[in-house]
Amino acid sequence: MTKSGVNERELVMEILLSVTRDGEYSHIALRNVLSNYQYLDKKARAFITRVTEGTLERMIEIDYIINQYSKVKVNKMKPVIRTIIRSAVYQLKYMDGVPNSAVCNEAVKLAVKRGFGNLRGFVNGVLRNIERNLDEIVYPDPADKVSHLSVVYSMPEWIVKQWLDVYDEQTVEKILSDFMEEKPTSIRCNLSRVNREELKARLEDEGVKAEMHPQLPCALMISGYDYLGALESFQEGLFQVQDVSSMLVAEWADPKEGDYIIDVCAAPGGKALHLADKLDRAGSGHVEARDLTEYKIGLIEENIERSGLTNIHAVQWNATEFDKDAENKADIVIADLPCSGLGVLGKKTDLKYKMTEETQKELVALQRKMLSTVHRYVKPGGRLIYSTCTIHRAENEENAAWFVDSYPEFSLVKERQMLPGRDGTDGFYIAEFKKENQKG
Template identity: 25%
Template structure:
């Protein structure tokens, strides 16, 4: 692909993505569908460019705000953004991971001026001059955290200045690829060797006994380990949420918000394909995506059910009959910004409030399913207190005065049983866990566990 062709493609894709009305992955998939002249390498480069720009959105926009003359149209803005983004991506590929963003931006500008057309030289030169006279210590904080102000404010207040800086730095790095080894099909060492035979190096994940971690973007779907069901893509943090349920043979277990079924598959393996496992979700299309995964996995005890809402009348037949329920509640997804950096710009505080209402209703509905002695795990892939501790603590307090109130279930014994070391529960709430990218290397996840009195 020529440089001009790539610049045009990037500009066209950005025009849709920067509106933040749809997921960036969906926009790119549609763009690739409409532009079949793009080869696999072209698509990979364009994807890397767009996601790299999303991770540094506010830094790049700050740089463009210094341009003289300023852009006079949205199309011109997208052109300038595409040019900077392409050079940024090329520069970042060869720069050490420790490179300061300000140094990377100065290098990007220098490279862009060597490659740009005569029409682009004046505004690139004006940015370089403006930033040369402004020490990076005086740049806005937004150029470092690259988040919307409302989200940055919440996270900084919640985690403190030092942890906030470490967290946001981690969120701006691409996530590794984690897979879960299907214990029904083989051991982790066997899967690791099979991947190695196909040129894919992996390392055992630090915490999950099922996990392997790969770097880059390997083509797993073409390996026998994947096609024969020995491995499934699943972040280590997500694997740990399943382990928290401590699901066992011959039990009745519910994955309440199953989605495409990644956690369902892990729970089924824990149950050794015995008992009854229900995969529930309000999205029939997402549950449909579970079917081929079930075929590969070897599980045949899973029952899918598309619900109309969280209080669907069909749930009544399960009231008081379930041993364990995992509630991976609908959430903002802020813990997955390494993979989906556009999520930060598609979410709002008003949307967050609506999600909290949904989370409260889903948790209350799921709790009705548990029989005496049953275990309830509430989880999100969020970093925000409002979706995590606030929901868990609020539900716990609301039902505390009721007969048969659920009791907090400490996590340490579960870690010990599954030989997991190094994970620390909340010291003031030992039934709660927060996983963080900069501390654990996983996506951001929260979990809380309770048990219904026998």
């Protein structure tokens, strides 16, 4: 309980229920709660964030542990009780700074408060049993690679198997391990407004730890902040939160003065703004940032306004529908398309529970439908940059091969699959295609 009378563990429970029971995305649910309780001190906000994200990140392992020490299996428990026990087990196993007795007692109190007083003995018994046996947990045999990696790294078995079919066990384990590591936040400096050294100094004045990224001259790695939106440097549009792999899209595009660029799935606008920033410093050109819904366009426009850039505008448009007015208009088309998101599970942990193999197949079909449409916007001699934030050959290399086979006027210039644990980035794929100078 905080000084303000807010029960932190109850807020954690509400966030977890909204994700696991109601299907909300974790980053949205967490952001909404932290926004509603901005008056909470830094320690309380950090506790809520860590327990929420940690419980979701480790949920397969947590359920495996609970099922060893509870007569009622996890999937048979009432949602509120299941959620209380899950978050308590995370605290018992991964938060040494929280006394075990407090974890168990607070879990029981919360169950009673939520109307499950008849289950107080059950909650207490399961948690005390787990507490006594934390050092005795038997994990799946390493010889069973899929099951072992799935439980130890809390990754659904079908994803582990999919990656083992492509990469060796050591590489897969590096990917899985990297998702579990806490990392600084990568940001892109808005170089048309401020240079990187000035931004670094400004952030440090605001109490934020900032380090230069060794490869990208526009990137900084920040940590130690509380609420990003409260930073004046953020409010002034001096930087954009963006992964390093995502920044490479604009680096590959390398626009020149006068280029017209269409980003067909731009929200929330990071890549489009990066390109507009590059064009602004090159003498300008223009970026058309498109997306499907009014909500997403609102996000883009909010970021455009904050950036202060004037060579970019947002347009609501469905990337699967052909826009005759855009035909042969763009020097560069950016197609960062909807994907399974399996490369960013370190940031969006709940995606691994929402994604299925069937949905992956549907996404491959959607990506091909979009590419079949948006490639027509590329001028003769222009380029198309295709990217996804996933590790899945069907969405990446196989789609690139399909595209050049289907549209021979395009040639594959280069492609790259980046992997967590190997490349210092998210799992991200980029392919660059060039259209021949004459219409074929």
